[in-house]
Amino acid sequence: xxxxxxxxxxxxxxxxxxxxxxxxxxxxxxxxxxxxxxxxxxxxxxxxxxxxxxxxxxxxxxxxxxxxxxxxxxxxxxxxxxxxxxxxxxxxxxxxxxxxxxxxxxxxxxxxxxxxxxxxxxxxxxxxxxxxxxxxxxxxxxxxxxxxxxxxxxxxxxxxxxxxxxxxxxxxxxxxxxxxxxxxxxxxxxxxxxxxxxxxxxxxxxxxxxxxxxxxxxxxxxx
Numbered sequence: 001x002x003x004x005x006x007x008x009x010x011x012x013x014x015x016x017x018x019x020x021x022x023x024x025x026x027x028x029x030x031x032x033x034x035x036x037x038x039x040x041x042x043x044x045x046x047x048x049x050x051x052x053x054x055x056x057x058x059x060x061x062x063x064x065x066x067x068x069x070x071x072x073x074x075x076x077x078x079x080x081x082x083x084x085x086x087x088x089x090x091x092x093x094x095x096x097x098x099x100x101x102x103x104x105x106x107x108x109x110x111x112x113x114x115x116x117x118x119x120x121x122x123x124x125x126x127x128x129x130x131x132x133x134x135x136x137x138x139x140x141x142x143x144x145x146x147x148x149x150x151x152x153x154x155x156x157x158x159x160x161x162x163x164x165x166x167x168x169x170x171x172x173x174x175x176x177x178x179x180x181x182x183x184x185x186x187x188x189x190x191x192x193x194x195x196x197x198x199x200x201x202x203x204x205x206x207x208x209x210x211x212x213x214x215x216x217x218x219x220x221x222x223x
Contacts, residue, residue: 004028004075006119008111009082010043010050011035014135017208018081018215021041025216030068053110055082058104065118074103075122077219079130080112082155089147101149108153109160116164124171131173131219134161134209138180146166154178176216 005022009015010031016039019029023046032053033040044050049071053064068075084107089095116123116132123130138149140154158176165174 001026002026002167003077004030004072004074004113005079006030006075006080007079008032008115010048011037012209014211015081016040018079018197018212019048020046021116021216022214023048027076032064033080049163055107061114064177065115068119069122072122075119075130075216076124076126076128077133078115078123078131079135079215080115081135081205082106084109084165085150087150088148092144093148097149101152104149105156108150109156112157112160116160116168120168123168129171129173131175132164132168133215134158134176136161136172136176136178138178140178153211155210165193166206174219175208175218177211177218179211 005027007015007019007022007029007192008031010019010029011033015031015033019031020043023043025028029043029048031048031050032122033050034052034054036052049065051067056062084103086100086103087105088097088100090145112134123132135156137151137154139151140158142151144151151200161174164172168174
């Protein structure tokens with residue numbers, strides 16, 4: 001029987017690439033997505049259990065957790081990849097600030113917090129050590145003048161790693177993966193790309209493979 005890994009945010013980019021790779025390697029993937037895309041059928045065709053969940057809608061997360069608790073007795077890993085990236089209003093940062101902070105904290109801190117607590121039994125019921133992996137961001141360590149709430153919420157996620165590491169050890173390993181810029185979006189123009197690369201310690205576009213390799217290392221080797 002294949003091991004089951006829960007991944008939040010498999011709709012596109014890193015989450016989609018990660019889910020596809022883990023399915024290819026024989027894992028059973030339970031994934032959440034907010035918006036449906038045609039390419040998600042590829043994951044379904046390979047056996048993924050995909051559930052549409054809007055973390056900003058009251059009750060949506062609770063319903064999903066009820067489903068997972070009923071359908072899956074064991075989880076090999078939970079990978080918190082779901083993310084949002086909302087900047088403050090450039091002209092007036094106070095505009096809609098409370099809503100932005102609430103949304104950023106919801107998806108990056110509240111959701112992982114509740115998922116880890118609710119599915120603790122699924123993580124600890126197997127014979128092997130299991131994993132929780134938080135996909136954070138390098139910006140959590142240095143801050144951001146344009147994405148203050150985003151950076152703060154990712155810092156909160158990093159702190160959850162410390163707390164859950166203490167709570168769930170030794171049955172569950174809890175780690176953070178904190179990449180900087182990974183891959184540009186298709187709509188990003190050349191001027192934006194050049195400006196973004198100037199800020200990077202390594203001024204080149206990376207890719208999703210590096211993060212996926214890091215996650216596989218944690219799962220297979222263990223740290």
